[in-house]
Amino acid sequence: MIKASEISFQKIRNALQLPKPWDLVIIFLLNILIAIPVFILAHHFLIDPQWPWQLDRILLFIGILVIIQLILHFIRKVIILGIGLYLIALIWGSLFGSYGFNSVFEDYRYMVYGMSDSPNPQDLILSKLLPFPNKSKIIKAVQYDNPKVRDFSLMCTRKYFSDVKGYGSYYTLIQCFAVFKEINSRWNYVSDPKGREYIATASESLPYLSGDCDDHAVLMAACVKSIGGIPRLIHTGGHIYPEILIGNKKDLETVNYLVKKVLFPIESKDKTLHYHIDERGQIWLNLDYTATYPGGPFMHEEILGALTLN
Template sequence: MVKQSNIDFQKIKEKLQVKKPWDSVIIFVLNILIAIPVFIIIHQNIIDPNWYFHIDRILLFLAVVVAIQLVLRLMKTIIILCIALYLIALIYGSLFGNYGFNSVFEDYRSMVYSMSEDPNPQDIIISKLLPFPNKSKILNAIEYDNPKVRNFALLATTKYFRNVKGYSEYRRQIQSFAVFKEIQSRWNYVSDPKGKEYIARATESLIHFSGDCDDHAILMAACVRAVGGTPRLIHTGGHIYPEVLIGNKTADLEAINYLIKEVLFKQESKGKEIHYHIDERGQIWLNLDYTATYPGGPFMSEEILGALTLN
């Protein structure tokens, strides 16, 4: 009985085996896919000896590839079976579900990109520091439920990024970025009347897209809120600028970083870092100031004195 079971097992094993040389090709491709993120993780956590031509990194990558190749070959039959089941699931997902080959590709690129291109964290700031100047006037000026503001925000979302696919969970953030792009491309900085602090309502700024920093921040916050985003205003003493909530560092920062740098603002952010603030709850906020050409652009180097969040 035991002998018959062994024979049956051998027959099943033979049927599952992939013929040469395809078994080696599959293992090698899987090796490279695993080796790249593993190498990046090790590379970021060891001291760089600064060898010529980065020979140390070349040797490190080769060592990672060899080690993974040995492990994969030892578990070849099980791994190929798992890959076959995985491919079947992806084919089904591509045809009938929401998660298929394209989703896997985008997730892998996002993961590798985020490992090699880390965003630049700023200081952790709390929601209530000092009394926010002109708070009541500013809140009244952020007319996010005004039809003119809402219609302008909708116009921006139909003009930019409407055809971006595969990021439905970040729809609000993407539409907030569309609002930023439209306002940033049209904004004209004009100072307040001499000796007077003038707070323009969002509907006023929509007429000429002109004003100073607080007028811009009010308009941006109103339009972001009008499409379901969560904005806040940062006060530095001599400047006020808007930020938008994108989520938390663990689940959302990598995806948003990839979206900005590789999909939405590829030219504007090329070779640059994504800057962000972290609040007391671990939430991530990106800069939407008119001085930045992409969400998460560099902050003006001034001390933060207060934050006003629109929930």
């Protein structure tokens, strides 16, 4: 005789089972929903071989789809339970600030945009660099704690991008981009006195937003640092320009989307972001005075020295 417990188990299993062909449809949709966050996490932490046409990402995604499809097919008899557990996990993440529905959507959007419109990497390992010229004078000139420099930076954050919402972890970076927009849209290039290297302090360049490349780099670095950003100066021999630390590869995808679709869509239209990767894998975005958007083209590629101001 069939025991009552076996009958109850059979009823539960039947209740959790979907009729054909809906079980295959649900399995496929659930596969896509699970594969997206798994793929995002995987490609962030795995080494990027830089294959052409994003073939590494395509093959990785297909592999994840196949594995998850096999797992879901194996547990298809309790697929409703699987859907429930997945939704519970996302609801929990949404309510308590971890990985939830919005995170899946945002990561997927950044990833897809990054694959279709990738930044332009300048993968230079910054090591064995030459001594930075006028290092002590430049450090002294970067007056990030000067009240006038701080006030100017605060003004910029109110003038630009103050209405941009939903990017909490990039709030400081967005404000630094506001500083970039104000300085670079108004900068007036003026040469040093003939035969002399004149390094103006940040407060000295501020009233007229004028000077040469090192004066611009000093002012940009001071303003960025005054509101929490991490700048550095790059020396190429006859030129000095500022960069800003944006983080890792995942951050680059988000910043690429922010710059091109949210903050500087006109200036960066049909263009790419230019950046450097240092010896620790950190990504630095170009803020040169010739750029109309963060990550604009470099004037000079060869790096002879780097001065981080953290």
